Every structure is written in structure tokens, then in C-alpha cells.
Amino acid sequence: MDGHTRGKRSPVTCHLKCADACAHPVPNPTANPTFRSIADTVLNRRKALGLAGAGAAALTLGPALLGGMPAAAAAPAAPDASGQAAGVARGGARPAGGLLRFSPIAPVPADVDAVTVPEGYSWSPIIRWGDPILPGGVAFDALAQTPEKQALQFGYNNDYLDIIVNGAKGLSGLLVANHEYVNPAIMFPPTVDTVTAKKIAKAAHGMSVVGLKRSTYGTPWTYDPAGRKNRRITADTPFTLTGPAAGCELLRTTADPAGRTVLGTFGNCSGGTTPWGTVLSGEENFNGYFRTTGVSAAEKRYGLKDAPSTYGWEEIDPRFDARSSGDVHEPNRFGWIVEIDPEDPTATPLKHTAMGRFKHEGANVTLSGGRPVAYMGDDERFDYLYKFVSARSMRTGTAKADREYNRTLLTEGDLYVARFSGDSPVAEIDGTGKLPSDGAFDGTGTWIALTRGGKSAVPGFTVQEVLVNTRLAADTVGATKMDRCEDVQPHRSIAGRVYVACTNNTDRGKAGKEGATEVAPRLANRDGHIVEINEDKGNACGTTFTWNLLLVCGDPATNDSTYFAGYPKDKVSPISCPDNVAFDASGNLWISTDGAPSTIGYNDGLFKVGLSGRERGRVQQFLAVPTGAETCGPVVHERDGRGMAYVAVQHPGEDGTWDAQLSRFPDYVPVGQAAKPGQFAGPRPSVIQVW
Numbered sequence: 001m002d003g004h005t006r007g008k009r010s011p012v013t014c015h016l017k018c019a020d021a022c023a024h025p026v027p028n029p030t031a032n033p034t035f036r037s038i039a040d041t042v043l044n045r046r047k048a049l050g051l052a053g054a055g056a057a058a059l060t061l062g063p064a065l066l067g068g069m070p071a072a073a074a075a076p077a078a079p080d081a082s083g084q085a086a087g088v089a090r091g092g093a094r095p096a097g098g099l100l101r102f103s104p105i106a107p108v109p110a111d112v113d114a115v116t117v118p119e120g121y122s123w124s125p126i127i128r129w130g131d132p133i134l135p136g137g138v139a140f141d142a143l144a145q146t147p148e149k150q151a152l153q154f155g156y157n158n159d160y161l162d163i164i165v166n167g168a169k170g171l172s173g174l175l176v177a178n179h180e181y182v183n184p185a186i187m188f189p190p191t192v193d194t195v196t197a198k199k200i201a202k203a204a205h206g207m208s209v210v211g212l213k214r215s216t217y218g219t220p221w222t223y224d225p226a227g228r229k230n231r232r233i234t235a236d237t238p239f240t241l242t243g244p245a246a247g248c249e250l251l252r253t254t255a256d257p258a259g260r261t262v263l264g265t266f267g268n269c270s271g272g273t274t275p276w277g278t279v280l281s282g283e284e285n286f287n288g289y290f291r292t293t294g295v296s297a298a299e300k301r302y303g304l305k306d307a308p309s310t311y312g313w314e315e316i317d318p319r320f321d322a323r324s325s326g327d328v329h330e331p332n333r334f335g336w337i338v339e340i341d342p343e344d345p346t347a348t349p350l351k352h353t354a355m356g357r358f359k360h361e362g363a364n365v366t367l368s369g370g371r372p373v374a375y376m377g378d379d380e381r382f383d384y385l386y387k388f389v390s391a392r393s394m395r396t397g398t399a400k401a402d403r404e405y406n407r408t409l410l411t412e413g414d415l416y417v418a419r420f421s422g423d424s425p426v427a428e429i430d431g432t433g434k435l436p437s438d439g440a441f442d443g444t445g446t447w448i449a450l451t452r453g454g455k456s457a458v459p460g461f462t463v464q465e466v467l468v469n470t471r472l473a474a475d476t477v478g479a480t481k482m483d484r485c486e487d488v489q490p491h492r493s494i495a496g497r498v499y500v501a502c503t504n505n506t507d508r509g510k511a512g513k514e515g516a517t518e519v520a521p522r523l524a525n526r527d528g529h530i531v532e533i534n535e536d537k538g539n540a541c542g543t544t545f546t547w548n549l550l551l552v553c554g555d556p557a558t559n560d561s562t563y564f565a566g567y568p569k570d571k572v573s574p575i576s577c578p579d580n581v582a583f584d585a586s587g588n589l590w591i592s593t594d595g596a597p598s599t600i601g602y603n604d605g606l607f608k609v610g611l612s613g614r615e616r617g618r619v620q621q622f623l624a625v626p627t628g629a630e631t632c633g634p635v636v637h638e639r640d641g642r643g644m645a646y647v648a649v650q651h652p653g654e655d656g657t658w659d660a661q662l663s664r665f666p667d668y669v670p671v672g673q674a675a676k677p678g679q680f681a682g683p684r685p686s687v688i689q690v691w
Contacts, residue, residue, distance in 0.1 A: 098586035099643035108624035110597035147199035155179030160271035161633035178268035218642035235264035243354035254326030270362030276406035282360030286334035356470035366490035368540035377485030416447035422518025431516035431523035433561025442548035496535030527554035565617025573621035592631035
């Protein structure tokens, strides 16, 4: 990655996390109808009919351009600075600002190795890499780490996070986290042999479930190393495949001729907690863990190559060398949404084929008429936005049979991919980020079915092929190319409202690649944006929606292309590379970032954004993570007049080495001072709490 990164973005992160994705050709080379070509066709048709002129901005896709599907309803008027659409009566009290009231912090320079929180707030770690969580676990000692010890300890590089509070008093709970990837250069001293280091790395991937306890609500948690629900899931834990593709030829290997049991999960990024209490996790950059033939169209589309893998696991486990006939399908067994039950450490985790296979950032579920609907992003340049609609409704009972039934809700249903259209003349979307004449980036959209009723909805594909090679199926139906959709979060109280974090896409507009579109209006989009979707009539099970851009991110002091839903640019915190999003109980959006050091020169952080009234579009920075780190999670709890925030701090001090560590988070052992038992002079990815 050397030479492909810019500013303070770590090439080490790019190599370890996503297998140098930006140094390789974009995996989506398809010439499916682009956003711009669809709009041009509509505009030309209007001119031919003599309808051009003042009304030409109102572009609506007809059935022919949507493959025979009904056109989406016209977009409503864009919200003004107050968040109200034109013609909508104003009234009611000003929305509450939430219980986490704070004065925004100033942006923190990218070389500062500290957690920065607002005045009046404190922070502390809940749990760190290497803390023991299972019986037999021992205190972390970086000089004496083994694969067996790591399998009983909290893993590395925590990404997805939830804090599940139990009981009316809220004095106990569970912490659930992913462990996305590792950085051997700062984890192990040079004396550790490579075979041992690779085995430790495998054990440090996966997921953790950890018990929590505290004395009173609103005070800091401590984790319980003897919690009866504590669990580690690693790259070797057995998973059961579910859904229409389970058992098909594309998922069979010599070790698993039935194609129904997979060992492990890795590359896990974000996720979501379901309404029935299980946790979903997205397998994202799985391609970097395999060596394959790299010949087939599917391998190329998923970035699989005939080259040594990022971590070299093929040297210690033959299933990661997929060039052999017996393991050629092993990579197909990754790239899924996985589901675990944090309340039952004996339950076999699941991989749901009905939800499609791609580089899942995560999945977040809402209920629509009782039916679960999961929204999912494919985190790759020019890839797509998806949703899954369950075939059945959730049971609300608390009996064991109800819980077991609900764990089957994601095994069958319909999978869709999104197609967006804008409502502005193409000439007004010039790649600079300048707002079109109607004052908003907005338009309509359609969910195109990939599967329907357990069968393929894509000509030429079987249902198994659609689900295993979902990217190829979505290419075929002409989905809209996006700027790395990462976390996709339904609003917690507004039916049909969904927020999509598009982190960035520096390739937009490069030679041979799609240029600016209304849903991605900047060329070389370094800072990313947030898409706000409104499902028609609030029906998440439907197939049409309207959309607008809530934020076009960046530092407004140096970047004229930023937009904050009409909120004054001189009154917001600069924000870049939105990644994970969440909501507080008051309805505010919270955004964690990944990549701000390379774009605006500041450490990544956590930001609060108002969504209604005069606060709509107001961005306020709540915290900043240490040098080299990414902000993951986040979780915001409000109750009994108190608020707390939680984030997972991933890859602090990424560019360091064992002998030259760049971060000492979270223990901050002074340089030259010997670490105490359980401490480590270098960085330890951790989950922290702020109160």
C-alpha cells in the first residue's frame, strides 16, 4: 500500500484489514446501467416529447427503465434547515437534545495519543485485548502469549459492539464484540516464531461475549471474568449454514462433504442486535485470508487471488489454500451474516445464506408489520446496498420455544438490492458537490428482487448461485454503485427511516470508472456522506423509497463541497469518513469515523448529529480516539436522567513496531517504566466507556 495512501492513513491498516484493496483494480468492472446513463435517457426522452425546460428537473423512471417494475413514487419536497418539508405544518416542542449534554470538543491532531472527552466527562476501559474471560484464562503477558491462552482471552481489534443491559435496575449485562483482524508487528516480540504467531492470530479473531456488572445505574461497568455466559468464538469454532444455499455444491469441501458446517468466522466488521436478542455479525474482508486460483469470474469479483494471503494461514491450515480441488469452495463459506445467541453459550452459531454473500459490513434489523427486515452494505468501492425481508413474523413470547423459533427468521425470505435515481438535471451534478438548483441531493429508489419466495429472481442464476455469488447477481440486475456503504441503521422510532454511512470512494470519476451521481455527488470522494432513506408509506417490506443526503462530510473550513442538511457550516464539527452509526433514546444520530487522519488531519472520533427541528444537520464531536485508532461501535444509553457512551477503539498505534510502539493506549505506561502485571507497554485495542 505504500504510495497508495495519503496524509496520515496507515498503509499497514490497509494491508492487514482489507488486503491492500485500493492497490488493486476495483472488483466491480461491470457496465451495468449507471446512475448517470439512466438519468440521461430520461432527460432525452423528455426533450423528445417537448417536456424539457422548467419541469425537466423532475425525472421519474418509467417501467421500461426499471425492468418492468412500477416506478417509484415522486420524492417529497426536500427538508429545509429546520428538518420540515415544504408545506408541512410546524408545531410541537423543540426535540430534546438527549441526556448526554456536552460542549463539543475541538478536533484532535492525528499524532495525539490520548482519548479526548468533553469537559465534565471521564472515560475508562471496560475490557482490553488479552483480558481473560473464560475458565482457565490467565492474566495477559505479551512476552508469554500462546494460542491456548488467547483462545480464553478477549480478542484483538474489537469492531462491532453492543452493551446489552439486563434487569429493571440495569446492574448486570453482556458485552458483545467482534474481533476483525490483527497486527502481528506490534503484538509479538521478534522472538516469537512465525507458526506460533499465526496460531495466536487465528485465536484472536472472531467474537467475544462477556458478562458485566456495576453497583448503580450510570456508573462504570466492570467485566466479570467468571461470567457464566462468557464465550469466545474464533476462526476454528463450528458454525451451521442455514437457508437455501446450505448443502449446495458451491459450499461443499473435502472436510465437509455435506456443505453445512463451517469452521470459524473472521474479518468481522459491524453487526447488529436483533429484536429477539441475538447478535448479527458481518464477515467482510474474507478474501485476504485465502490463496485461490484467482481464475473464475466469481473469484475475481470477490477479490480472491493466486497470491500469498495476508496472514499466511495457508501455511498452517490447508483449507486456506483453495487452489486444491478439495478446498476450492472454502472461500465461499465466508462473506456471510452470522448470528450468535449471547444468552446461550452452548448454542451453535449460524451463517445465513438467505441474506447473501458479499463483504458484509453488518446487518441491522427492524420490524415492519412484525416481519424482520435487515439492511446491509457491501463495503467495497462501487458496490451495493441490500436488504433482506423475512418470510415470517417474529414471535413476541418469552418461552424457550419462541426464542428458538425467532432464531430461524433469517433462514428464509427475499433478498433485494437498491437502485437509486436523482431528481436533478444531470448537468447540475458536476462532481464538485455543489447543491443542485432544488437545494438538495435527493430522489427516488427501487429495491430490486434477487430472490423471491425461496427462488431466484435473476435470469440465468439458480437461487444457490444468487446467494453464493450475490455480487454477480446484483451486477446483472443493474444495481446502483455506491461509495462503500458501511453501517446501515434503521431509525429506532420512525418507521421506514434508514441511514446509510458511505465512508468514501477515491476512485469515483477516475478513468474508466463511474463519475459523480446525485447519490454520490463528488469525484474522488475522500470524506464520504450519509444517505437518509424513507421507505414509501413507512413500509420496510415494500420496494420503493425516497432518499436524500443528510451529510456530505469534510472540514467546512477547507472544503466547499460539504453539506449539513442546511445547518450553518461554520457551526459544526468537521467530520470525515463516517463508518458506524447508532441512535440514542432521544432520536439523535451518532456517527463513529474511520479515516479522518488521512482526510482532515484529525484523530477519528464519535459525533452526535441532530435529525429534526433546528438541530437537523448539526454535527458535534463528543470524543476522539488515540493516534492511529479507528472509532468503532458505538453505543449510547440514556435512562433515569443519565447517559453513557461506549466505543470500541480499534488498531491504536497501527504503524508501530514491537520496539517502537506509537501508542500506549489504554494503560499509558510511561516510556521507560516497566509494566505492571496485566499491563503492556504498547497499545491494546479495547472497549471503553464514557460517563
